[in-house]
Amino acid sequence: MRTAVLVEPTEFELQDRSEPSPGPDDVLVAIRDVGICGSDVHYYEHGRIGDYVVEDPLVLGHESAGEVVAVGENVTGLEAGDRVALEPGVPCRRCAHCKRGDYHLCEDVTFMATPPHDGAFAEYVSWPADFAYELPDSVSTAEGALCEPLSVGIHACRRGDVGTGDTVLVTGAGPIGLLVMEAARAAGATDVIVTDVVAEKLSLAAERGADVTVDVTETDLESAVEEYTDGVGADVVVEASGAEPSIRSTLDAVRRGGTVVLVGLADEATVPFDVLEVIDNEIDVHGSFRYKNTYDAAVDLLADGVVDVAGIIDFESSLDAIDDAFQRAMEPAVVKGMITFES
Numbered sequence: 001m002r003t004a005v006l007v008e009p010t011e012f013e014l015q016d017r018s019e020p021s022p023g024p025d026d027v028l029v030a031i032r033d034v035g036i037c038g039s040d041v042h043y044y045e046h047g048r049i050g051d052y053v054v055e056d057p058l059v060l061g062h063e064s065a066g067e068v069v070a071v072g073e074n075v076t077g078l079e080a081g082d083r084v085a086l087e088p089g090v091p092c093r094r095c096a097h098c099k100r101g102d103y104h105l106c107e108d109v110t111f112m113a114t115p116p117h118d119g120a121f122a123e124y125v126s127w128p129a130d131f132a133y134e135l136p137d138s139v140s141t142a143e144g145a146l147c148e149p150l151s152v153g154i155h156a157c158r159r160g161d162v163g164t165g166d167t168v169l170v171t172g173a174g175p176i177g178l179l180v181m182e183a184a185r186a187a188g189a190t191d192v193i194v195t196d197v198v199a200e201k202l203s204l205a206a207e208r209g210a211d212v213t214v215d216v217t218e219t220d221l222e223s224a225v226e227e228y229t230d231g232v233g234a235d236v237v238v239e240a241s242g243a244e245p246s247i248r249s250t251l252d253a254v255r256r257g258g259t260v261v262l263v264g265l266a267d268e269a270t271v272p273f274d275v276l277e278v279i280d281n282e283i284d285v286h287g288s289f290r291y292k293n294t295y296d297a298a299v300d301l302l303a304d305g306v307v308d309v310a311g312i313i314d315f316e317s318s319l320d321a322i323d324d325a326f327q328r329a330m331e332p333a334v335v336k337g338m339i340t341f342e343s
């Protein structure tokens with residue numbers, strides 16, 4: 001089977017590898033669509049993310065969906081021909097975190113495209129059947145692949161306990177911020193404010209239903225939120241840019257007694273954060289890491305037409321053109337590129 005392997009930073013090699021054979025609990029999936037995530041681009045550019053270093057050639061891609069072509073002997077509920085979205089992180093199922101239900105915090109997780117585990121820029125992937133979610137006819141495999149970033153959004157909104165009638169501020173209008181907005185709407189938020197520093201991203205956020213967009217290079221965020229909320233502040237702020245000034249600004253924009261959810265990964269682990277403001281205003285500050293138990297919800301939300309993920313796709317490309325696709329994905333105005341495989 002054909003795969004795109006990152007052999008050096010900024011260098012993919014198209015390699016033929018042997019097709020995996022499914023274990024007894026696995027499905028063999030012919031991959032149809034894989035999203036290019038910011039973390040793929042980061043590994044491509046720098047060969048590492050923090051402590052995760054690409055030491056051996058690595059197949060990138062973890063936002064994937066495709067068609068089941070074979071199933072292991074223990075698999076029930078899925079059969080050849082079914083289309084599935086693949087949840088990319090499979091936990092050990094035995095550790096304390098897994099046993100208390102926090103499987104996304106498992107320290108022994110096999111996460112696609114995170115060294116040393118290969119990802120889905122490959123014609124076939126063998127994957128545990130219980131981490132493969134059947135897609136109804138109305139949901140495309142491209143949408144199925146984007147259940148992954150949508151899951152990040154759903155989990156962040158769950159962490160922030162976003163509820164009916166809430167005003168939610170989303171900082172950063174990349175794929176994660178835009179899908180946080182979708183998840184927040186689905187959770188009942190009636191007002192969504194979105195920030196960014198790139199005009200095209202803000203235009204897209206407005207087209208997709210943001211009530212207010214704020215270009216923080218031109219407008220003071222605290223004043224804009226104060227004006228929109230009659231001086232109260234946002235009920236929930238979801239930080240989805242990773243930019244240090246934006247992380248710091250969350251405390252200026254959240255209401256007293258509100259919640260800040262940190263999703264974006266700052267370049268530096270240490271960001272000044274005013275703890276007195278957190279205490280005086282009784283702000284709940286939550287980290288949000290990947291997701292758990294979100295894929296069923298993501299598929300249902302797509303099937304019911306409650307959320308839109310296809311509208312964030314800027315371009316589709318073939319595996320052969322993966323280098324060009326990654327160059328395009330790095331353009332500031334681009335939100336989401338997809339690698340598609342022929343059926």
Ligand SMILES: NC(=O)c1ccc[n+]([C@@H]2O[C@H](COP(=O)([O-])OP(=O)(O)OC[C@H]3O[C@@H](n4cnc5c(N)ncnc54)[C@H](O)[C@@H]3O)[C@@H](O)[C@H]2O)c1
Binds near residue numbers: 174291
């Ligand atoms: N916690 C998790 O589980 C998790 C999962 C996926 C991604 N992430 C992180 O979430 C962040 C968002 O991911 P993404 O793929 O959308 O990234 P992205 O880089 O595509 O989007 C970030 C957006 O923030 C904007 N931005 C930059 N500076 C800003 C500022 N000062 N104020 C407001 N916006 C600003 C950028 O223009 C861009 O549109 C990244 O840091 C990523 O690493 C975290």
Ligand SMILES: C[C@@H](O)[C@H](N)C(=O)O
Binds near residue numbers: 037039114148149152
């Ligand atoms: C969750 C996923 O999208 C993220 N890029 C990660 O590797 O953690």
